[in-house]
Amino acid sequence: MKFGSHNIALYNNSKAFRITLDSVLSEGLFNNAKILYLGAESEFTVLKKILLDRESSIDELLEVKSLELIETTQSYLKQGTFDPDSSIMFLEKAVMDALKEGFEGLCVAGIGTPILESGARLEKLLEYEASVNDLVEEFPIAAICLYDTARMDRKNVLEISRLHPYVHRTGEFSMNDDYCSAPDRDIEFDIASRLDICRGTADSLLEMFKIKSIYVEAHEVNVSRLAVAIADEMGLDSFTKVCIEMAGKIHDIGMISLFLDMISRPGPLHSFELKLLQEHPRTGFELTKRVPFPDKVSNAILQHHERMDGSGYPDGLTGSEISLEGCILAVSEVVSAMSFYRPYRTTHGVKFALAEIAKNSGSLYHAGVVESCIAVFRKGFSFAENSTNY
Structure with missing residues (x-):
């Protein structure tokens, strides 16, 4: 994972979710990036446990602004609605703030599944994901979009995944060149977005x-x-x-x-x-x-x-x-x-x-x-x- 990358992490259980967050923390801290996590308050406890295993204090990271936690309702879903343009503007401001604070860039990880569960149309989410591809080319951002596949329609997973150049697999980020063409998946018509x-x-x-x-x-x-x-x-x-x-x-x-x-x-x-x-x-x-x-x-x-x-x-x-x-x-x-x-x-x-x-x-x-x-x-x-x- 590096600045200028747009990544997707798919998980369907708590272990896979924890592995993904651990990778995000490792990469972000190693690259002197400010880590911005957008999710539910219940998920913040997972981060705390990971940091404890690393013998790090979440309070210390929050104090020096190396880590910022923002609930989904205050980022993607303000007032319960999802607006792609507002979300992109939110990220633009976040990276500018990170640069002013002395960081090399922004490592943002956000849970995307609640957006669909809020009733937002898939079209709106695809519009946002396409805009993130443009955003990471302009700003020093590494974006990691997390999706819980156990809570999603499989076709939606495929359409969303296609908009991410990089994917998280087995604890590492790599080129997303075979997700939709893997021979063990019977997807046929669904590969067309x-x-x-x-x-x-x-x-x-x-x-x-x-x-x-x-x-x-x-x-x-x-x-x-x-x-x-x-x-x-x-x-x-x-x-x-x-x-x-x-x-x-x-x-x-x-x-x-x-x-x-x-x-x-x-x-x-x-x-x-x-x-x-x-x-x-x-x-x-x-x-x-x-x-x-x-x-x-x-x-x-x-x-x-x-x-x-x-x-x-x-x-x-x-x-x-x-x-x-x-x-x-x-x-x-x-x-x-x-x-x-x-x-x-x-x-x-x-x-x-x-x-x-x-x-x-x-x-x-x-x-x-x-x-x-x-x-x-x-x-x-x-x-x-x-x-x-x-």
């Missing part, structure tokens, strides 16, 4: 939409690529970027409900046709909700035509009512659409599109997203084909 399934579904829906699509360019792929580039420029976590990638590919899937001649003929739409068109984000939302896509995917699809001032559709949302993913998709969609030919207008090009979003930054489009979009083009981003770039 929910995100893998959703990404495959998004690709299939994209191919289906292309059959009916009238776009002469790879619009959906362009939107997806630009949206991911913007998210990367904004420093968003890997889970959010995967969600944005999927949403971009199928953001217009709701248009399969429209008449083909309606969206392919030149000239303005009739009033009733305009109403139908403005429902396509909601249709896409309803279609994707039938698949276990993360909420960030479905919500971004629903909101990709909303505008900051409330002039968008289908719900006329304003400001913070629109998710960041929806704001990113909105800007990406506008820039991609304006850069190419449409039956009802000539090609505008990328320069025109970027000038349009810059002019309406903060009024129609999220200012931070606009700034990041312009930045990625300055750094060399270009659309896949037939685009009028710089």
